[in-house]
Amino acid sequence: MxxxxxxxxxxxxxxxxxxxxxxxxxxxxxxxxxxxxxxxxxxxxxxxxxxxxxxxxxxxxxxxxxxxxxxxxxxxxxxxxxxxxxxxxxxxxEKDMLQVTRCIIRARKRRELDQMKRSLDQLAALPGDAADPEYRAFHAVLADIQQLATVSDKMLTRLMQAEKSWFWDKFIKLFM
Amino acid sequence: MxxxxxxxxxxxxxxxxxxxxxxxxxxxxxxxxxxxxxxxxxxxxxxxxxxxxxxxxxxxxxxxxxxxxxxxxxxxxxxxxxxxxxxxxxxxxEKDMLQVTRCIIRARKRRELDQMKRSLDQLAALPGDAADPEYRAFHAVLADIQQLATVSDKMLTRLMQAEKSWFWDKFIKLFM
DNA sequence: CACAAGTTTCAATAATTATTGAAACTTGTG
DNA sequence: CACAAGTTTCAATAATTATTGAAACTTGTG
CATH class of the missing domain: 1.10.10.10 (Winged helix-like DNA-binding domain superfamily/Winged helix DNA-binding domain)
Known part of the structure; x- marks a missing residue:
């Protein structure tokens, strides 16, 4: 064996x-x-x-x-x-996988999320006719996406800053 | 205004x-x-x-x-x-963003994580000389990555199955 | 079953992205 | 400061990936 x-x-x-x-x-x-x-x-x-x-x-x-x-x-x-x-x-x-994970999250967040958030914020700031139902529907979609992006952002930021103990302790216990 | x-x-x-x-x-x-x-x-x-x-x-x-x-x-x-x-x-x-998120997580998990897990499992099963320190170092890296992959997998699965209430309630409150 | 109104497939091509490799650059040393 | 031992840059090219568009296919109807 x-x-x-x-x-x-x-x-x-x-x-x-x-x-x-x-x-x-x-x-x-x-x-x-x-x-x-x-x-x-x-x-x-x-x-x-x-x-x-x-x-x-x-x-x-x-x-x-x-x-x-x-x-x-x-x-x-x-x-x-x-x-x-x-x-x-x-x-x-870097051999510590928690550290490696942090680096990867940081880079991917920057590339995938932060850029998108910036664009969405710009878009949401555009004026329009609030009485037009089509416009309101469009803005509702935008607002939902923004909320999701914000939540994901906070979540990832928290994960990145996590202490080893917090990460493995609280987080894993929550999910496993 | x-x-x-x-x-x-x-x-x-x-x-x-x-x-x-x-x-x-x-x-x-x-x-x-x-x-x-x-x-x-x-x-x-x-x-x-x-x-x-x-x-x-x-x-x-x-x-x-x-x-x-x-x-x-x-x-x-x-x-x-x-x-x-x-x-x-x-x-x-589909306009419900929670639903959209689930679909995206499911697809990305399948593409990015599941395939990797399979390959890692195969690799970890390969026999080798447990007395060789180089071999042990290699296996340690492998085991760390596998653990991380497993935790991520469970976390994402949980997120996907999350009820709207659970997701917005427990999860967001935890992170915001 | 022939035809009209569509959809799907896929080989050829276009567009994009990664890689090479040679020239330019940097840096420490006698 | 000239040279050796490297590193970096970047235009040219190779490799990959996405897109077109025409032909094949599907499906419902007179």
């Missing part, structure tokens, strides 16, 4: 599958496959990797690796690791 | 802006712009529209309109309306 190295898949193969899976998942929620794959690679690498390492392992170009790494730094999903006497930069992934 | 028809933007223009906004938002969370726009058009149309109406108003081809409408029916975001003595089909949008 106890799996041994000889009976198991080589670890490298398992990691490669994980990278593939994470890449597909990433693509399905709208980030580039490469971004997700670089993130996955760093998540399963105990040691920090250089740009060169990333290029080699994922077979991507230097430019792509550079841009992707920069974007992941932006999201807060990976960190630079500087080594004395080394010119190259190394990168490690 | 009370806006009148003459001072306001024509309603059609406001609707066009809403359709544009909803299209952009849709694209940012990974559905096609057209899908989001057809949905928006039907959301702000008090009357049911035919395929022809949709084609005209959004300037899209018959094929595109047909596919898109079918997909929206699939999501549960719009309904067919049959009129006696009419060959054409008409479509109306």
């Amino acid at each position: 106890n799996p041994t190295n000889s009976s198991g898949l080589p670890l490298a193969e398992a990691k490669a599958r994980f990278i593939h899976t994470w890449g597909v998942s990433g693509a399905s929620w709208g980030v580039s496959k490469t971004l997700a794959q670089v993130h996955a690679l760093l998540l399963v690498s105990p040691a920090a990797l250089s740009t060169e390492d990333i290029m080699d392992q994922l077979k991507i170009s230097r430019g792509n690796a550079s841009m992707t790494v920069r974007e992941l730094l932006d999201w807060g999903l990976i960190y630079k690791e500087l080594r004395p006497g080394e010119r190259r930069e190394f990168f490690v992934a | 009370n806006p009148t028809n003459s001072s306001g933007l024509p309603l059609a223009e406001a609707k066009a802006r809403f359709i544009h906004t909803w299209g952009v938002s849709g694209a940012s969370w990974g559905v096609s712009k057209t899908l989001a726009q057809v949905h928006a058009l039907l959301l702000v149309s008090p009357a049911a529209l035919s395929t022809e109406d949709i084609m005209d108003q959004l300037k899209i081809s018959r094929g595109n309109a047909s596919m898109t409408v079918r997909e929206l029916l699939d999501w549960g975001l719009i309904y067919k309306e049959l009129r006696p003595g009419e060959r054409r089909e008409f479509f109306v949008a």
